[in-house]
Amino acid sequence: MTEFAKRVRGVSGDAIREIFAMMADRELLSFGGGSPAKETFPVDEIRAIIDSALSRNPDGLLQYGMTDGWMPLREAYLEHLVRGKGVRADIENVITLTGSTQGMSIVAEAFLDPGDKVLVESPTFLGTLMGLRKLGADCIPVKGDDRGIVIEDLEDKMKRHRPKILYVIPTFQNPTGLTIPEDRRKEIARLAGVYDVIVIEDDPYCELRYSGTPVPPIKSFDGSGHVVMVNSFSKTISPGIRVGAMTADANIIRKASDIRQLADTHGVNLTQEICAEFLNRGHMPGHLKKITPIYEERLAAMLGGISAHFPEECRFTRPEGGLFVWVELPRGTDSAQLLKRSVAEMKVGFIPGGPFFVNPEDGANCFRLNFSSNPPDRIADGMERLGSFLKKAI
């Protein structure tokens, strides 16, 4: 049979499929996914918005739309989620997306030739690592601590490697749940200008804060136009509607639009209208007030369960928001092997840490836990089971 292109031969979801297949058992208590809680979906608001939109403007919604995005959403995003965060931007700085993955994929394609270097957090989102590798990029991990990227190491690597891009999830990071504080964000923006590095600021979780104080996006400190801020409605409204948006220098937006034109022409008008009206009707603040306590309770159940039941040698993060907690077992532990046993013996699943690292062995002793998809009592039960398993197993 015809051979696939060299550049996509390594593109395979098999490893992830295998992990999820292992956890497909319906009796399994899985902390593996990254889905928002179904209890948070604003079904009634969505229904009302669709109903009125289809009455008001059916032809506009059902006809071809613009590659730059549905204008009402570009405007609403700009007003409610960009300028309000201290980002100076105008309509030509904004394009809507089919989720933030598309933003990452398009910006990476816009800037990366094979062999170009990209700095990433260590660990970082595994989908991004796969996407960057597909483009032939050379990913270089930057050191992190409990306040995210270590600036000295970042500057050192910018100097030494002359990367084209820094990819960063600054708020409630996937997989660690950690947040980069304001002082470091300023430094990241400044260094991007000094060393001419595009920063992809992937910020899908920023609205899901359960404690602490909001931090302005890196983009708000961007004096040189190097920062691309990517946002998503997947965690605040619904992932199934596939809507995100991105703010960047107008030249980058124009190139992104040209690339997107060839990828899928444009996004779905109707689901963009849902997001636009959700913002314009003022639903978002009340909605966030309603859903954050749900997640806060689940996070508390998870952290409480880990504290009470996990072996003392475990380290874990205490995020102020988002969907994930990150666990580090003693060096030498193999979390992928532990997962197999945990599934078989305890019916509890999680995501092994290796795939989140440029060099998977750096994270072999880690794993990610998601707290959004199960109610508190199931989380408490799961942490107890996992804790007693880990006490025996490590």
Place this chain on the structure above:
Amino acid sequence: MTEFAKRVRGVSGDAIREIFAMMADRELLSFGGGSPAKETFPVDEIRAIIDSALSRNPDGLLQYGMTDGWMPLREAYLEHLVRGKGVRADIENVITLTGSTQGMSIVAEAFLDPGDKVLVESPTFLGTLMGLRKLGADCIPVKGDDRGIVIEDLEDKMKRHRPKILYVIPTFQNPTGLTIPEDRRKEIARLAGVYDVIVIEDDPYCELRYSGTPVPPIKSFDGSGHVVMVNSFSKTISPGIRVGAMTADANIIRKASDIRQLADTHGVNLTQEICAEFLNRGHMPGHLKKITPIYEERLAAMLGGISAHFPEECRFTRPEGGLFVWVELPRGTDSAQLLKRSVAEMKVGFIPGGPFFVNPEDGANCFRLNFSSNPPDRIADGMERLGSFLKKAI
């Protein structure tokens, strides 16, 4: 500012933007676009389907979905639009798409390394040419006549160039409106197997037939698994909902899914459900019966107007369906220049032929007319104005 990647430096929508900007004048009678008639959108059916779907399964619709596609649509597409056409396929041969452009883009990416050769019709869809060039492909035009691709030239070029892909729009082609008959389709499928060439059969217009007899897809003659059939709901239900689907060998579908996972994770569940239910409720046959006469009338108005008013030296196609008529002026005429004058003097617009060719000068004397977007009286008026202009101008 940071430089864009070499591979996307040539990716620019500026030429197209310029053409459409020229035609943005609201008084202009434009035959430039490729949009279906807004009168054909099944608004009531869509509203009823959304309403019942959001009552029945809100959590499923709003949660993350599968990269392979919304299962009810994969099944309905297979049953109603694949097997009914004589294509042997099962669920693992099907993936849904955000429109057929995404199918072309993903399959091309799956198979093409820079420098790989692709055979295309001459002329062909300009968006595909741009997408192929972005991947560094070397596009080679195959000779055509009024029955589409000339098989002798196709085989000769398969032998000489060892292409990875043949891209073909077999039914009511964009831009010519022509259809490849059954005997040639069989030959295309056979030669694909013999010379190990992937055929991308892009078939978005096939349901829009106003006269003549339906022809089975190339995929129905595919004995070797080389044909990828790409379909779209943009011209039958709505382009704004962005739904298409693709049928291919299971290995190709799996690779397509892995690539798509990195591009945009998955499609919108809700608009896929619209298409699934539209098929399952049996709306499609009646809907096509309702909308094809609308287009038939518009096509007749266009062909009548051209016959009556265009200069005798003009040749033009007489399609049995689709959205486009193709006009050839005498060699040496420059349709891009004519467009500027036609817009200024007669307030009539069209798309110059050059960009539809691998070598744009091969089509400098041609242009494309769309008949779907204007009512018959406006079409008649436009052809009269354009005809009298051309009589003076060429």
